[in-house]
Amino acid sequence: MLANPFPDEEDIMFLNSESLADVKWLQIYKEPWEEIKSKWQKTYKARQRDISNQSFPDILLNWPLLKHSAGVTLINIDFEILYPGKENFLLDKWDSFKARILPIFNGKIKDKNCQDLLSKLNNNNFTKDPEDVIIISLLHAILLPLRHTSTSAQAKKRFLKPTIKDSQQSLIIEVQQANNFNPTIDHFASKVRAFGQNLQPLIIRCYFDDSYVVYFNEIKYKFKDILPALDSCFKIFFVLNLKYPMPCKSVWIFIQKYFFEIDTFERASPDVLVLIESLKNNNV
Known part of the structure; x- marks a missing residue:
């Protein structure tokens, strides 16, 4: 990483x-x-x-x-040592990004479910889904998941093509009720393992108390808003040298390159490169 x-x-x-x-x-x-x-x-x-x-x-x-529970503070300390001066890049750039991304969404999103989400964004209809959550979800519709190979014993060796929904759920999964928190994670982890992967850091949106939990290896960091959760989840990958989940890899690489301006050996897909260039040229 x-x-x-x-x-x-x-x-x-x-x-x-x-x-x-x-x-x-x-x-x-x-x-x-x-x-x-x-x-x-x-x-x-x-x-x-x-x-x-x-x-x-x-x-x-x-x-x-x-x-x-406060371990995320330690993640932030290590990230600041690792990439000094970049620790606030996502939060500082987000408002400008929001203004630039909407016209791109309107021109590129074809998926029906994502078009329904986009309609909420255009009509300022955020009764259930906060604006920033919708924007993150819509990124998966223009940074499409890439085909990859599974080598698990269960799935054997075969090519897999994740869907947009797979990509969305590998970054943010939803839990409606408190007693469903652990069963939801267990179910998702089993699904991931069936395709020869390990459960990587992700965000859990908890409707029962209107919070966001960054979850990895049974560790839980709780947040009131989605952006600090997204920021911390990204930093965990770098501080602990973990791999991005394959279904949403393009979204994480976009966040890495566009917001944090970090270059690594990870190759960006054409979708990522085109989006970054479009955002640079879209002066709002």
Whole structure:
């Protein structure tokens, strides 16, 4: 995922006894939070070393504060170290993006269900779906999911062509009632595994309390609004060096390149490149 995510060997050699002591401290204590944030910054290189060499469960074992409900603060600290100055790019650019994207939606969206959503956007009908949620959903209709190969034992080796709905649900899934939260995740995870993939970070829209939960590996970060959830979900991929889900990969690569201006080895689809160019030329 990352262009150069891990510390150099020279950096690793200079992990001194103080930083190693801080690593141990962070494995034991859950407060005070200001001291946690200070020690978290000091142990960045040690953490990146672990991410480069360990399995994801082992990373969570060695850095248990990521499982804390406020662990997203630590994700933000690491992202700011990794890409200094880019931490607020999505939130800062969003309003300008909204003004530019609507004419593109109107000219390109062909899918019937997405046209119904677009009608809500054009008519300012946000009784159920907040405007930003609709915009994110509509991105999947112009950044179409790409065909990919499954190699799972269940699905065997075959080409898969996700639908727009598959793409939308691999980024945001909806839960209507609190008692359906875990069953909904379990059902979706089973569906993902059947196609030879692992459940990657995603956003859960909780209608029962009007919130958004960024979910990965049974970790839950809760937000009141969709944009901070989208921002944090993106940063998790980079900080923990995780892969984008295949169905919505083009949407995440668009967010990476257009909003955060981050280039990696991930190749952008023609749809992504055309959309970025159209947004640059669409001066509103």
